Amino acid sequence: MQLTIEKAAVLKEVPMEVKSFGKIFTDYMFVMDYTEGEGWHDAKITPYSAVPFDPAACVLHYGQGIFEGLKAYKNSDGTIRLFRPRANFERLNRSAKRVCMPEVDVDFVMKALIELIKLEARWVPSAPDTSLYIRPFMVASEAYLGVRAAQQYKFFIILSPSGPYYAKGLEPVDIIVEDYYVRAVRGGLGEAKTLANYAASLQAGEEAKLKGYSQVLWLDGVEKKYIEEVGTMNIMFKIDGKVITPPLTGTILPGITRDSVIQMLKHMNIPVEEYRLSIDEVVKSYEAGKLEEIFGTGTAAVISPVGKLVYQDKEMTIDHYAEDSVSMRLYKELTGIQTGKIADPFGWVTIVE
Ligand SMILES: Cc1ncc(COP(=O)(O)O)c(C=O)c1O
Known part of the structure; x- marks a missing residue:
């Protein structure tokens, strides 16, 4: 497939400093269309703009849509790095399958992403802990009100410079264990990055924020017993x-951060195990003085230590995120690899050139 580039008549001004997340968008975006029987076509990089959608477009009614999130980093010599971008497109394809959407050609979208980033190089911030957030997404664009998989889709990549996640170094977050709402059940959509999962999570998230917590920790959707x-x-x-x-x-x-961290822990000779951990086991280990650290892993914050975990009337506080804590070591190591400050022994980084 051909990739065409339509140049913008006027370019926006790049802000001197980026503090926000997801509010500023660059000059260009990538878009391509899918039509059943024809496949993907009309791949182009075009000036970033609003997109007309038919009011009957399937995504607007039945939520047939998926997305991804990854980052590009610029270091002091101006080199731009992407962290495991193929893994994001491979996950996008797994999400696509789960909600009956067409897969994309990973090599082609990688090429499109690299062309887009090259064109937008001036938008990749280089200040410490900043990055260019990349949002690939796919939606059902067919105008049809029947409930079935759509026959037309649009795939986009948009870019948004983002500021440091933490204002000053790693800041532990407070999290509440959600024991009423559930996010996903086995056989549902949980492992796919679909729009519906995020809509389903909003109410719990908003209620947690009102109580002063940054996010919720989900339990399994059946017994509400195991950590998710x-x-x-x-x-x-x-x-x-x-x-x-x-x-x-x-x-x-x-x-993808979870997978990277598991590989790094093995590399660091720190024992790591994947098993169904119950919230009762967490509380018991806290009471026995054995709960040493809790941390989230994800593209946005990379590593996010948890300072307080609240489950019903039990408050668990963890305040020892010293320089030699596993959370801190992982944060330094992983951000070092992402930004090129330290060597990448895993081959995770793609240099944009
Ligand atoms: C529900 C959920 N879990 C986990 C993650 C972390 O995934 P990743 O490390 O690929 O960013 C994300 C972020 O995308 C997420 O939205």
Whole structure:
């Protein structure tokens, strides 16, 4: 397939400093169309603009849509790096299958992404802890009100410079265990990055914020007993020297940061295990003084230590995120690899050139 580039008549001014997330968009976007029987076509990089949608477009009624999130980093010599971008497009394809959408050609969308980033290089911030957030997404664009998989789709990549997640170094977050709402059940959509999962999570998230917590920790949707994941992060617990994280049983997002951290822990000779950890086991280990660290893993914050975890009337406080804590070591190591400050022994980085 041909990739065409339509140049913008006027370019926007790049802000001197970026503090926000997801509010500023660059000059260009990538878009391509899919029509059943024809496949993907009309791939182009065009000036960023509003997109007309038929009011009957399937995504607007039945939520047939998926997305991804990854980042590009610029270091002091101006080199731009992408962190495991193929893994995002491969996950996008798995999400697509789950909601009956067409897959994309990973090599082609990688090429399109690299062309787009090259064109937008001036938008990749280089200040510490900043990045260019990349949002690929696909929606059902066919105008049809019947409930079935659509026959037309649009795939986009848009870019948004984003500021540091933490204002000053790693700041532990407070999280509440959600024991009323559930996010996903086995056989549902949990492991796919679909629009519906995020809509389903909003009410719990808003209620948690009103109570002063940054996110919720989800329990399994059946027994409300086993730990699943946090709003936009996977979760890990360091108990008695061992890092434990829930297994990928279909209800949680298979995070790329989660996978990277598991590989890094093995590389660091720190014991790591994937098993169904119950909230009761967490409380018991806290009471026994064995709950050493809790941290979220995800593209946005990379590593997010949890300072307080609240479950019903039990408040668990963890305040020892010292320089030699596993959370801190992982944060430094992973952000170092992403930004090119330290060597990448895993081959995770793609240099944009
Ligand atoms: C529900 C959920 N879990 C986990 C993650 C972490 O995934 P990743 O490490 O690929 O960013 C995210 C972020 O995309 C998420 O939205």
